[in-house]
Amino acid sequence: MALLKVENLSIGYRTAGGMLKAVDGVNLSLEEGRSLGLVGESGCGKTTIGMALMGLLPPNGSITGGRIVLDGVEISALDEEELRKVRWSQVAMIFQAAMNALNPVIRVSAQMTEAIRTHRPDMDEQAIMQRVEGLFNLVGLPLERLHDFPHQYSGGMKQRAIIAMALALNPKLIIADEPTTALDVIVQDQILKETKVLQEQFDIGIIFISHDISIVAEVCHDIGVMYAGQLVEAGPAQEVFFNSKHPYTRALVGSFPTLAGPKSKLTPIPGEPPNLIGAIPGCRFCDRCPKDTASCKLEPPKWQEINERHWVLCDHC
Amino acid sequence: MRKYIAKRLAQVVVILFFILTVLFVLFRLAPGDPVSRMVDPEMTPEDAQHLIEQLGLDEPIWKQYLIYLKNFASGEFGYSIHYGEPVARVIWDKLPNTILLFTTAVLLSAMVGISWGKIAAWKKGKGADIGMTIAALVTHTLFLPWLALLLVWVFAYQLDWFPITGMVSEEVFLDPDAGFWAKAVDVGYHMVLPLATLFLIHFGSYLLVMRSSMLETLKEDYIVLARAKGLSDRAIRNKHAAPNAWLPVVTSVGLSLAFSINGGALTETVFSWPGIGRELVFAVSQNDYPLAQASFLLIATVVLFSNVVVDVLYAFLDPRIRY
């Protein structure tokens, strides 16, 4: 059984202009110990999916269709109190903009322990402290910095502390939302590698959200490319990266420098994603698509199978 | 840190000297005559002049200034012209009453204002928030003497729950058997209406400051992280959001506390509260220079010092701030 199943998930935001369909009919599935990268431009709905998985949609957002099943439990049907128990113990999160994710007025140690204390009320203080120290060792943070305030940490240290925090309750799933964006490239690379090791070591499922397909390709087993609230291409990382089918995926690959790959010229994607308020009859990418045909605008595209695990939402690939 | 405090204190001393001089000049320039109340029609101008000389008010201004500085340096603030007592004595007779009322009022309204502001922000847009925000805005704009008189009229006169103004009742304070607690309860009982008035007027500003500060804080990433961690609403609100939202409120509470020592002449008058605010007005209106100068200087000193204290307190509340 898959660890996580997202079935036909749609999420909308109530806005002054009307209902904004941030996520539209997305299907995802993740096995235990595997990692899935969600890539796309900002506003494509990848972070919204991450938040929905934690049950943390903002007050004006709601799941309008489909369901999320984590380890056999339908998260999308839980009430607030049940959700609270699932958070962090089952699904943890490593944050976008980790720089600000630590509370500046609370010591790092206290921010680590409170998560454990909340979910494991029977654990004594000593055991909690031991656990936190263990986590610090695990992510390679010096123990003497345990009781510092966040501002005394470097960016990399903060990120490690957040990773340690995410591991605190042995969650089955970690959602990593742009975990390394604000870090310099060397630290970023280091942390990504270590994260991968930890994930394999503890057999955790990871959903890795990023706008940088090259990073995702390096770290994750699978990739889902999102565009304007929809998944447009999905498959094994190497496949999707080196054998991209969807024109948007190709454009994404071309717009980022790679760490490992050969030097190539970067090409920006012209145009902007469509407005998600109101109905869109045809393919959502057609305005920016080099292969645009007349039918694309009128008919919604269908999923095409490239191979058993590689699919693309395009009628012309 | 220590160096920083020392530097700030040195600044305070310089500013105080400046204020001292300004006060001196201002009061001498202000129109009015401190002895007009003591002179009667049949007094000859020569005798009036004699009185002026005796009170040292005939010396040239620069000489008066030097004497004033010299006395000040040796901790002497002079004598009140109308009380005939050392200024420090006059102030000391009334200052504790003012501190008692106004400090309690500031703390009470700050405590309630802050905790309600916290809740209002948390429930933004809901009934509780709208209700509290409107209440804060309305009470904040009330005219204090009007509100005071209304409360006295309703609760002291009509309902007879509280005494009609004043600070103590003579029954208790003339009773030789009345102990400390009986007296304390009596004062507390007299304080209810003035406190209620000050509270109603002031809690709104704390509520609104706290609410907006809290709303900013609630947008921060660490709040999302705290929720993701599955913490209870209460823990998120009180442990993660509020301590970050406090900073601007602390400044305003700190300064209110400082200003509370000058009391409010208006509040003290309408509630017959024997505080320093009324003395200050009296001293200014009667040209009692020594009393007025010392009172203003006291206020300036406390305000300046509390500025330093607020800054130092900042460092404790926000670990990012280091001097």
Add this chain to the structure above:
Amino acid sequence: MAKCFKRNMMVRGLALAAMVTVLLGGLCATPAAAANGMLKIGVLEEPKSLNLWLATDAWSKRVLSLINEPLFIREPKSNELVPWLAAGKPVYDAGKMTYTVKLKKAKWSDGSDFTAADVIFTGQLINKFRMPRHRSKWSFIERVVAVDKHTVRFELKRPKAIFLSRTLTTPIVQKKQWEKIVASAQGAEKPLTVILRHKLTNPIGTGPFVVSKWQKGVFVFMKANPHFFGRGQTISGHKLGPHIKGIIFKVYGTADAAILALRKGAIDFYWNSIQAGYLEQLKDDKDIKLFVSNKSGLYYLGFNLRKEPFDDVALRRAVATLVSKEFIIKRILQGYGEVLHSMIPPGNSFYYNPDVPKYGYGKSMDERMKLAYNILREAGYTWETPPVNANGEVVRGEGIRLPDGSPMKEFTILTPPADYDPHRAMSGQMIQEWLRAAGMPAVSRPMAFGALIQKVKGQHDFDAFILGYGKLSLDPGYLRAFFHSRYNKPRGYNMSGYESAAYDALSNESNNAMDPKLRQEMIFQMQAMLMAAVPYVPLYNPKVIEGVRIDRFTGWVPMLGGVGNIWSLCQIKAK
């Protein structure tokens, strides 16, 4: 989490408990009040000082008048001076210019005897230190001698009319209490200052009450003085007590609070004149009795005779004609006041001259305008638009020009601010309108009291002003101080700058006239001179309205100035 919750509950619980205690405590404390023989008097300010020599404010005087007693005081019905600490009328020896006064065998509140030495000491103290407010009453005393333990003889340097009414009404202090202070002051650089700054918490007196406890800013508790000389005695037909155990002066910050306290019964008497606006709510209260008394007050419009335009007597007379005192009393004082025509209020019937010019009195506004117009026209004033047209109709005058043809410059009428005294501020407004109708560029300007006094009295920098005295002495000696040229200097009391050799001579003479009849004649003449020259336009003498609760005490004695007086406090009894 649970721990935090518990602590929170505890804090709330404690706060609640404190509130309940305060409430209950208060509820239990209230009813026990009253009925213990204490009279409660509401006042607006506490005494500034119990040092008689320093205290100048009305509130200190209320307390001190019950402690430090003079030899003679005024009797309520007749307003005549009657022996108080004195045992009988002073005996005058015209040849030697001495007065001999027998003293009562009174005791000070500490039990020691009141003797001639105390009177002598008080006089010496006043003269030696040139005591403000008292010096002028004693400067003409050569010396005071003790004939025996209870007889004093005053030897005067020159005859002085105010001796009886002012010198003999000076409060006497105890030699025993003050001699040490005087001794220490004599060596000092500023001896008067030492006396004024002496802190006195328990003044020893001969009066009916002594200060027992002073709760700063809240109340002053005065106990009945067991040694009071009048206890059980009948003085001038008044059987004296005091019949109450004590008086509590309670301080209220505002008249509003004091009046609520009176209505609620928290005080028995509000010792202050009540503004007419409060009368509506007090009238129907069956427990409250209102006393309306005359007082010896003088409120007036003063001119600066030192400069244009009021250096011209014609203009002053015209202004006096235009000012309707009747209107001011009816509309601004709401009827509680009497019209003043002279610088002496009519209530002071012995010295009041009823036969002085009464500019425009009883006339309508139009008639007044015509009268004023004639006065000014005859004096050579001209207008762009005269206030009375060719048909003899009153119109709005404009552009008055002085006799020399130059336009009259704008002038200011300074008044105290409305929050200090609404009557005077409003009167200023009214007068401004009347003068403008006659084409005069008048501006009424309220000014902080201290600044006003300094401008008028200190710098003589003003055009016109409205001031007044709430408690004018019944002795007319002030006429000399107000208008004698000797006092026409900065800080002197001659604020208008009126100078007349004839008036100076007459006032000097009246000051020294020991024969009352003769002095009366001279004072009459002086009033006539003043009202002809009108340096001041006397306006009104307000009435005193006082509120007294009648459910607990009876026996209030009305007199000039109101029921708040020592006779009342010596005679009231619990019901």
